[in-house]
Amino acid sequence: MSDSEFDIVGPEAIREGRATDAYFDRTETTLRHAGKNPHVVAEVTADQFPSGEFEVLAGVKDAASLLAPLGVRVDAIPEGTLFDGGPVMRIEGNYLDFARYETSLLGFLSHASGVATAALETRVAAPESNVLSFGARHVHPSIAAMVERSALLGGLDGFSHVAAGDVLGREASGTMPHALLLCFGRGEQEDAWQAFDEAVSEDVPRVALCDTFSDEKDEVVRAAEALGDRLSGVRLDTTSSRRGDFRHIVREVRWELQTRGIDDVDIFVSGGLGPSDLRHLRDVVDGFGVGGYVSNATPVDFALDIVEIDGEAIAKRGKLSGVKEVYRTADGHHHVGLRGGEAPADSESLMEPLVRGGEVVPSFDIDAAAERALTDAAKTGFGAE
Ligand SMILES: O=P(O)(O)OC[C@H]1C[C@H](OP(=O)(O)OP(=O)(O)O)[C@H](O)[C@@H]1O
Numbered sequence: 001m002s003d004s005e006f007d008i009v010g011p012e013a014i015r016e017g018r019a020t021d022a023y024f025d026r027t028e029t030t031l032r033h034a035g036k037n038p039h040v041v042a043e044v045t046a047d048q049f050p051s052g053e054f055e056v057l058a059g060v061k062d063a064a065s066l067l068a069p070l071g072v073r074v075d076a077i078p079e080g081t082l083f084d085g086g087p088v089m090r091i092e093g094n095y096l097d098f099a100r101y102e103t104s105l106l107g108f109l110s111h112a113s114g115v116a117t118a119a120l121e122t123r124v125a126a127p128e129s130n131v132l133s134f135g136a137r138h139v140h141p142s143i144a145a146m147v148e149r150s151a152l153l154g155g156l157d158g159f160s161h162v163a164a165g166d167v168l169g170r171e172a173s174g175t176m177p178h179a180l181l182l183c184f185g186r187g188e189q190e191d192a193w194q195a196f197d198e199a200v201s202e203d204v205p206r207v208a209l210c211d212t213f214s215d216e217k218d219e220v221v222r223a224a225e226a227l228g229d230r231l232s233g234v235r236l237d238t239t240s241s242r243r244g245d246f247r248h249i250v251r252e253v254r255w256e257l258q259t260r261g262i263d264d265v266d267i268f269v270s271g272g273l274g275p276s277d278l279r280h281l282r283d284v285v286d287g288f289g290v291g292g293y294v295s296n297a298t299p300v301d302f303a304l305d306i307v308e309i310d311g312e313a314i315a316k317r318g319k320l321s322g323v324k325e326v327y328r329t330a331d332g333h334h335h336v337g338l339r340g341g342e343a344p345a346d347s348e349s350l351m352e353p354l355v356r357g358g359e360v361v362p363s364f365d366i367d368a369a370a371e372r373a374l375t376d377a378a379k380t381g382f383g384a385e
């Protein structure tokens with residue numbers, strides 16, 4: 001029993017195959033006892049048939065790292081690709097070489113793909129706006145890097161979690177919490193904003209949180225008067241009990257700034273926002289902090305199913321036997337067919353080599369994957385209202 005500081009399943013357990021469901025231990029014991037370890041092809045699939053409901057594939061980088069040392073051959077559709085049916089990954093090898101890794105494999109793909117899909121929904125809802133991932137507080141700290149990487153892969157512009165930034169090699173960003181204003185006390189907002197301006201390094205934009213004690217309009221005018229042209233933005237995180245017509249509040253704030261000749265102060269909003277809020281506010285605000293809608297996204301319901309054993313097509317009830325290819329047709333839809341079958345006219349086959357000879361084939365670039373997701377979103381009409 002490990003006496004580690006926190007109850008967290010670490011990378012060692014994942015690598016050793018202990019991050020698995022107990023029935024895979026039983027499976028290994030039983031198959032070894034019976035002298036069975038067939039050569040299989042297994043596919044990761046969410047929907048057997050194209051559903052028209054697209055999701056973003058993410059988590060492929062960690063999945064590749066997990067599978068590479070196992071002596072299996074893996075193909076997958078690239079990270080960031082939108083899919084709506086058929087396999088997203090195919091594993092070929094002796095079943096016992098990878099059986100116990102199913103749990104972690106699906107966990108890597110399911111959770112990250114759910115978060116990336118939610119992030120893309122917010123991205124396409126406000127394509128011109130600055131949208132930051134602020135939801136790390138809602139999830140277990142051990143998965144913050146997955147959440148923030150998936151948010152970037154879904155097209156978001158930045159994130160708030162510092163340690164996730166260490167993992168991703170990117171700078172976390174954010175403004176200031178209500179706790180800062182509270183520590184200076186009621187009526188002392190100017191002192192708080194000015195102390196922030198004096199203390200925080202110059203490269204951090206001066207974005208004042210303006211909704212702690214009094215009306216947003218009042219606090220914004222006071223922040224502008226307190227910081228002058230050092231103020232680069234204001235954040236309104238108006239709590240739901242006071243929110244009313246958030247759009248109207250933002251327009252009042254913009255009016256009070258503009259009537260004072262202040263045109264270069266950005267207005268950011270946050271707090272319980274989802275795609276419909278972003279669509280409703282995108283023409284009056286400059287940026288969004290989106291938290292729970294992205295970080296708390298439902299994982300994609302992937303399953304790993306054997307579809308061929310020793311060259312014979314086979315599948316459990318509810319699944320399609322045989323090794324399949326996935327194609328994207330010219331109209332952005334997907335087509336699933338048996339490997340070796342005829343590809344639809346004007347289609348592209350989506351599966352690419354992921355692991356060969358123990359090596360991960362592709363390099364992984366978050367920005368390229370995000371670009372792919374945005375391109376696919378346009379092709380498929382993803383998130384269109
Ligand atoms: O609601 P979500 O979409 O998850 O957004 C997460 C936002 C909202 C939250 O406000 P508070 O809970 O008031 O926290 P703080 O006082 O630190 O701003 C905090 O500012 C996060 O950045």
Ligand SMILES: [Zn+2]
Binds near residue numbers: 177178179237
């Ligand atoms: Zn707050």
